[in-house]
Amino acid sequence: MYLKEDDTLLFIGDSITDAGRDRADATSLGNGYVHAIAQSLRDRANNGPGGIPGPSPRVINKGLNGNRVYDLESRWATDVTELRPTVLTVKIGINDTWRRYDxxxxxxxxxxxACxxxxxxxxxxxLAARLVVITPFLLPVTPEQESWFDDLLxxxxxxxxxxxxxxxxVVRADLVLTRAARDREAARLAPDGVHPSPLGHRLIADAWLAGAGAL
Structure with missing residues (x-):
């Protein structure tokens, strides 16, 4: 998939997408993979032909802590449809599993x-939007989390x-992070097994850019 300078990229999901964004600021992207993607796209635009900075796609973060898929549905009209994205990325699922266990x-x-x-x-x-889906993932850091795969897989x-x-x-975050965990402790990628570290977010961003972010 190729991105255009006038595209509007909207990311919606749970806390992994939210990543601490300021909800009072519509331009806030948090400090996770959405911010990393936006920064990479700006860097590409600023290093265009002849060294002349150019425009980059608009990026919107609509992640919300704790959301399950049903929460996305309840706010879909205002947080997606009304904003008219041309590229929509959805990252959801881990809370639908986590809430079963806790x-x-x-x-x-x-x-x-179905939802x-x-x-x-x-x-x-x-919207006739181009769609991207990021798979849910888990990097167990406790024995109890191992059982979550019965629901998550x-x-x-x-x-x-x-x-x-x-x-x-599809961006296979589950495969990217599982492979990365072969060479390092899972906690370096997601300290609690769910929420990525800066390195984990960077890996998700790179996977999105490689699969969906060509300009």
């Missing part, structure tokens, strides 16, 4: 998949099916 709040995979499919189909239909597969069914490009 709050006994289930998110059946079939219902999760995500509705959201992607709506964006494709009403079927959910990841549901994400892949919803993406394929709606023509979305």
């Amino acid at each position: 709050r006994q709040l289930p998110s059946p995979v079939a219902e999760f998949e 995500l499919d509705r959201l992607l189909a709506d964006a494709a239909r009403t 079927p959910r990841r597969d549901a994400v892949l099916r919803a993406a394929a069914g709606n023509g979305a490009q």
Whole structure:
């Protein structure tokens, strides 16, 4: 997928996307992978032909801490449709798994998949936006987290099916971070197993740029 200078890139998801953004500032991108992507795109634009700085795509961060897929649906009209993105990236799923284990709040995979499919189909239909989906991931740092894969792996597969069914490009954050963890401690990439470190965010950003961010 190629990006254009006048594209509007919108990222929506949970705390991994939110990454501490200032919600009172519509231009705030947080300090995670969305910020890293935007910075890389600006750097590319500023090093264009002849060394003349050029425009770069507009980037919007609509991540919210704690969100599950149903939370995205409740705010989809205002946080996605009304903003008219031309490239929409969705990163969701880990809280749908996590809440099952820490709050006994289930998110059946079939219902999760149906909800995500509705959201992607709506964006494709009403916005004609190019779609990108980032897979949920987990880098266990406690023995208890190992059991989460019983829920997360079927959910990841549901994400892949919803993406394929709606023509979305997939960024396999789960594979990127799992491979990176072969050479270093998982906690260096995600101290609590879920929320990426600066290095973890950089790896996600690089994977997005490699797969979806060509100018």
